[in-house]
Amino acid sequence: MKLAILGTRGVPASYGGFETFAEELGRRLVERGHEVWVYGRSAFVDPDLKTYRGMNIVVIPAIRSKHLETVSHTFFSAFHALRRGYDAVLMCNAANAPFVRILQLGGIPVALNVDGLERNRRKWGWAGRTYYRLCERLAALLPDRVITDAEVIQSYYRQTYKTETTMIAYGSDLERPVGTQALDSLGLEKGEYGLYVSRFEPENNPDRVAAAWANLETERKLVMVGGAPYAPELAHRIREAADERVLLPGPIYGEGYRELLFNCRAYIHATEVGGTHPALVEAMGAGRPIFVYDTPENREVARTAGLFFTFEEQNNLTQRLSELLEDTPRLKELSAASTKRARAGYSWESVTDAYEKLLESLC
16 A cells, blocks of 8 residues: 555654654554655655655644644645555554545545544643544544544444444553663653653643652652743743652653653653653553553553553642552562563554555555
């Protein structure tokens, strides 16, 4: 098949979950003999890059704005894709649902991965939430296939829009790192630090995680990997809440990210909006003990592998960390549970199998 992936910032992955998804799925489809084109944004992908890990790269501009970047890029990408002879397009993000019809009018079938309920993010005002609710409706009506990555989101589309979706999860089996350069640069030792990885957005609670660690009686460090490109006030709150034990190195990808992930003592996942979060399943795949913010979506993913917390009085994050951060035998039990859970439901090969089958059915 000749396939295109639209709606992400592109590859190599250098931003979030959809970008890692495009890279891991795209390269595996190439290995299976398919021709894959990944559309990326000029602010995130080198315009001179033509191929990466067997995938063909198309760099398209976007309007750099919190509200317009995603939709403008996909709009331009859809028109570019019309005359490229693709057998099918995989589009990411429900916000891009209005552009499905552009491709379909050109005879190209489209599968749309809707992600989570983006309108619930606190960064969106009334206009943003209204747009995302409209896009949910269009996502339920327009694509040839609708894809969800969590049963909670699948149930939502079924109950709200009477639409059946295909549930395909996310892969967890990252390559193991070979060095310790990232740890060395931050002055860290294997197994002796906590890790938090996420875009710094309000519903990912980075400021509350920093405050919880600052209230913890420990000499261990917490590494908070991520950034806040559109949230300067949140970035300020994080710095205010953090003390000298909280390290803020900014976004880290690739080998450096894997070094930090595979060698941390515990992983903290504090996201409250979305379906299956890539960083959470990757932490499970790395066999890390996971402290998980208690939401239905997160419980679906982690199940018995997670140690769940809130930010309220009972079972709050500081309390949970105090109870278990130094309990090495219990952490080993949680580590084994993470590995077992990841292997049971979050393999990139099984994910690729499902997408390959779905895309072939469209062709």
